[in-house]
Amino acid sequence: MWAVPVAGCSGVQSALDPAGGDAWDLYWLTIVMTVGATLIFILVTALLLYAIFSPPERRAWLGTRRTIIYGGLAFPIVILSLLLPYGLIGMRDVDVPQSGALQIEAIGEQYWWRVRYPAEGEQADFSTANELVVPIGRPITVSVTAADVIHSFWIPNFGGKIDMIPGRINRFNFTAERPGVYRGVCAEFCGAQHARMAFDVVALEPAEFDAWRRMQAQPAQEPAIPLLARGRDLFRAGGCGSCHVVRGTEADGQFGPDLTHVGSRRTIGAGQFPNNIGTLAGWIANVQHIKPGAKMPSYGSLTGEDLRAMAGYLESLK
Amino acid sequence: MTGRRTGQVLLTLGGMIAWAVQFTIIYAATSTLCGRGWADATLLGIGVVQFTILSTTLVTLAAAAILLVVSLRAERQGRHQPVSATDSFLCQTSVLINGLSLIVILWHGIPGIILPACA
Numbered sequence: 001m002w003a004v005p006v007a008g009c010s011g012v013q014s015a016l017d018p019a020g021g022d023a024w025d026l027y028w029l030t031i032v033m034t035v036g037a038t039l040i041f042i043l044v045t046a047l048l049l050y051a052i053f054s055p056p057e058r059r060a061w062l063g064t065r066r067t068i069i070y071g072g073l074a075f076p077i078v079i080l081s082l083l084l085p086y087g088l089i090g091m092r093d094v095d096v097p098q099s100g101a102l103q104i105e106a107i108g109e110q111y112w113w114r115v116r117y118p119a120e121g122e123q124a125d126f127s128t129a130n131e132l133v134v135p136i137g138r139p140i141t142v143s144v145t146a147a148d149v150i151h152s153f154w155i156p157n158f159g160g161k162i163d164m165i166p167g168r169i170n171r172f173n174f175t176a177e178r179p180g181v182y183r184g185v186c187a188e189f190c191g192a193q194h195a196r197m198a199f200d201v202v203a204l205e206p207a208e209f210d211a212w213r214r215m216q217a218q219p220a221q222e223p224a225i226p227l228l229a230r231g232r233d234l235f236r237a238g239g240c241g242s243c244h245v246v247r248g249t250e251a252d253g254q255f256g257p258d259l260t261h262v263g264s265r266r267t268i269g270a271g272q273f274p275n276n277i278g279t280l281a282g283w284i285a286n287v288q289h290i291k292p293g294a295k296m297p298s299y300g301s302l303t304g305e306d307l308r309a310m311a312g313y314l315e316s317l318k
Numbered sequence: 319m320t321g322r323r324t325g326q327v328l329l330t331l332g333g334m335i336a337w338a339v340q341f342t343i344i345y346a347a348t349s350t351l352c353g354r355g356w357a358d359a360t361l362l363g364i365g366v367v368q369f370t371i372l373s374t375t376l377v378t379l380a381a382a383a384i385l386l387v388v389s390l391r392a393e394r395q396g397r398h399q400p401v402s403a404t405d406s407f408l409c410q411t412s413v414l415i416n417g418l419s420l421i422v423i424l425w426h427g428i429p430g431i432i433l434p435a436c437a
Contacts, residue, residue, distance in 0.1 A: 077421055084425055088432040 108151030198271030219248025231313025333419025
């Protein structure tokens with residue numbers, strides 16, 4: 001029976017499996033509070049049972065003035081007086097901006113994440129979606145806001161939640177300590193598909209991150225085979241470019257996610273499905289069934305062959 | 319209500335009044351100063367927000383401490399002379415309330431010292 005709850009204590013989306021400094025502070029705060037509260041609960045329950053079941057002459061000391069003053073007043077005052085500065089110092093030290101931090105911008109939209117990497121030195125700026133790729137060992141500052149309603153940006157393995165509010169920029173600071181794939185979620189109810197608004201966080205070695213960044217700044221590659229070229233033509237003819245941008249082509253829409261390198265992402269639909277030609281085809285044909293309320297219409301009128309071509313083209317955009 | 323009884327009630331409520339004064343001043347001052355962009359302004363070498371919180375906390379702490387000492391003296395006197403049940407209750411209640419007010423005022427002042435202003 002224990003295996004079920006314990007399985008949730010580690011993994012890609014767990015505050016109990018910290019992968020960054022601030023998350024460790026929050027983790028220890030949680031442990032101290034939980035263990036302390038449990039011990040006090042056991043003590044109070046034991047005293048309660050003792051007061052109920054022990055003989056009157058033995059339990060008399062529980063009702064004395066001294067017991068009430070020390071146990072009922074002094075004890076909670078001392079405990080709370082220790083916890084208050086401990087919690088406040090933790091709050092002060094968490095989420096402190098670091099100099100030289102990598103700047104990333106994240107914008108919450110119903111029901112996906114627009115992610116921008118501003119230009120840095122010789123590195124050009126670019127946008128991506130539903131995926132935050134970061135180098136390990138370097139401080140990261142994510143400036144968050146929202147385009148429509150209030151969302152909340154939360155990567156449990158790296159720290160606490162931060163609200164994404166239209167017209168306001170909040171900042172979330174963290175440093176990834178170990179490579180891996182983690183998961184972030186929207187932690188503020190934002191509409192019908194709130195529960196399906198997640199994103200991948202990929203922490204890479206610095207050299208791998210630099211290579212990824214260089215690759216992402218490149219325009220989309222030309223289709224290599226006729227089937228993919230047909231997919232590109234269908235993408236163009238279907239008007240997909242009025243909502244999506246594919247850099248290097250005439251598709252320059254800004255309404256939906258940037259698809260320039262959509263094939264390189266781990267998942268589609270804001271963390272809902274693994275990214276492959278099958279799920280891409282299913283998404284295009286039936287998005288309103290999969291994620292009702294998403295801004296993209298279903299393209300169920302495409303023939304199977306056309307769907308394969310378009311999904312293949314998108315999957316080839318590495 | 320007689321003058322003596324009024325004094326007893328005021329002594330009983332004094333700590334809470336001091337706490338209310340501190341609460342009102344530090345919240346109002348922090349909101350106003352931060353809202354007007356005075357987060358970095360200093361007074362006597364420390365931030366104006368911290369200065370306001372610190373000075374208000376010290377003044378109200380002193381008031382609560384004086385009230386606690388007075389109520390402790392009254393309670394001690396009541397032990398050595400015959401007093402009514404009401405007087406005894408008010409004396410013990412004022413010790414408790416003024417003591418707790420002292421602690422709560424301290425708890426309210428601590429965040430202003432530890433946390434950055436207007437963060």
